[in-house]
Amino acid sequence: MTIENLSSNKSFGGWHKQYGHQSESLGCAMRFAIYLPPQVATGQKVPVLYWLSGLTCTDENFMQKAGAHRIAAELGIAIVAPDTSPRGEGIADDESYDLGQGAGFYVNATEQPWARHYRMYDYVLNELPALIEAVFPVNDQRAIAGHSMGGHGALVLALRNPQRFRSVSAFSPISNPVSCPWGEKAFSAYLGKDTARWSDYDASVLMRDAREFVPALVDQGEADNFLAEQLKPEALQRAANASGYPLELRRHEGYDHSYYFIASFIEQHLRFHGRYLGCTS
Amino acid sequence: MTIENLSSNKSFGGWHKQYGHQSESLGCAMRFAIYLPPQVATGQKVPVLYWLSGLTCTDENFMQKAGAHRIAAELGIAIVAPDTSPRGEGIADDESYDLGQGAGFYVNATEQPWARHYRMYDYVLNELPALIEAVFPVNDQRAIAGHSMGGHGALVLALRNPQRFRSVSAFSPISNPVSCPWGEKAFSAYLGKDTARWSDYDASVLMRDAREFVPALVDQGEADNFLAEQLKPEALQRAANASGYPLELRRHEGYDHSYYFIASFIEQHLRFHGRYLGCTS
16 A cells, blocks of 8 residues: 655644555546644544545645635544546546546446446545555544535445444535436446436435434535536435435525635534544534 | 626625726736625725735635635625736736746836836735725725735835835745845846846835834745745844834744645734724624
C-alpha cells in the first residue's frame, strides 16, 4: 500500500494534504485529499468524515471552498475527499460533463466501456477506508457526506452499509436518480438498460425499504436551479415517511446549488456528525 | 454609472454578487464582487472592507476560498473584491504570471505600453469606492486588506491615504517591493528605470516616513516559499520601529502562502477591522 504525498498546507492548526496512489479497485492512479485536525499531533486517533463531491469536481473543491477545516479542527474530525471518478489516459470518458471522468456516480459499472475502471462504489466503501485506516492516525468511526452527485453517493453508501457509517448527510443530493435526467443517463451507461438493476443505487428506493437506520441530515436550497428536474428531495421525504427513517430534510429559502450554500451550513453538518462520531466538544 | 449584475449567491444569510462595469480610470470593462451581509436587508448601511488579491487572482479567489462571509455576516461588514488588473483584448499584457493582466500591482503606470490602462491605484482608491458608495447600502467607513501583491497594495493605499481607511491588514504582503524580484520587475515596467519614482509604492519606505497612522495588522507564514526573497516583512518591521507606526506583525510557524493560511486567520482580521469600523458585535 504505497501512497505518495503530493502537497501539504497547514490549516487551522492541522494539515491539508493531497496523496496519490495506485487504486486496485479502479485500476488507475488516483488522488485524494485529507484534512488532519490538530488533535492527531498529540497521538489521538480521530474519526473520519468521507466527503463525496459532485459532477466535474476533484478532491480540491470541498477542501478549498467549504470552510470545513475550522470546525473539523475544533471537533477533532479528519476529512477525506476522494476524486469523483477514475481518471487519466486510457480510462473511458465522454465529452459531456455528466458522464465519464468527473462523473463516476459512485457505482460499480457493469457495462462497456465503463466496467473496467468505473468502480467508485467499491473504492469509497472498501479500498479507500482500508488505506486511510492503515496509514493515518484515525479510528474506525466513520461518517459520510456529499454534494449533489456526491450527496447521492453518500446516501446510497450509508443506506446499503448502515454498520459502516455512524451518520450521513447531504447537500442538494440527487435523491431519486432512477427518475431524473442525470441519473437516467449515467445509470443507462454504467448499469445498462434494465432499470431493475438501478434500484441498488437510488437513495429514495433504498430509504423506503430500509430496516437498519443511520441518522441522516439533508439540506436543500430552494433557489437551486436543479431542484425540480434533477434533485427531487420530495421523493426522499416520501421514502423516509414510508419506512420511518430518521431523516431531517431542511429547505433553505434563497440558497442555490453552489459552494456558498455548502459553506453556509457545513458547520451544522460537522456538528451533526460529531455527535455520532464520539466528539466531545 | 451603469453596473450589470452578473451573478448572485445567497451566503450566510447575505449575498455574494458579481458585477460588471466600464471603468473610466482603467479604460476597460471590469468585474468586481461584493459580499452584502444580512444587515443590509433591514435598511442598515454597513462599512466596507476592500480586499486586494495577489498575482494571477480575480475577484473570485477570496470570495470562494477565504471563508470570510461567516464573520462578515456576523459583524455586518460588506466586502468588495476587485480584479487584480485591467483585462481583455487590446489591453497590454505579458506572457509571465507576474506582469501584465492579473498583475497590476495597484500602481498608476507611467510607462508604455502600460500607462493607458494600468491605473489600479486610482481605480481602487477613487473610482471603485465612489461606485460602491453610490450604488450599495454602505456608509463611508472603509478598511482595506489584501494578500501578497494585494497586501502590498492595501498597505500602500492606507499609508498614502490615512484619512480614507480606518484600518489596514495584510497576509504575506510584498513588504519592500523596491528591493525584491517581483517588485523590481513590475516597477521597472510600469514606473520606469528611475528607482526614485518607486518609493511612493513601497510600504516599507512609506511606513518609515509616516506621520499619520492607520492601525495595521500583518500575518506572515514561516513556511511561505516566498518569504525570504520576495516578501521581506523584516523591512516593514524596521520601518514601523523607526516611525513608531502601530503595526502588529505576527509570524505563524508552519503556514505557507496559500489560501489555507488566509482562511485560518481571516476571522481575526475581520474582527480587527470591525473594531475600527464601528461594528458592535
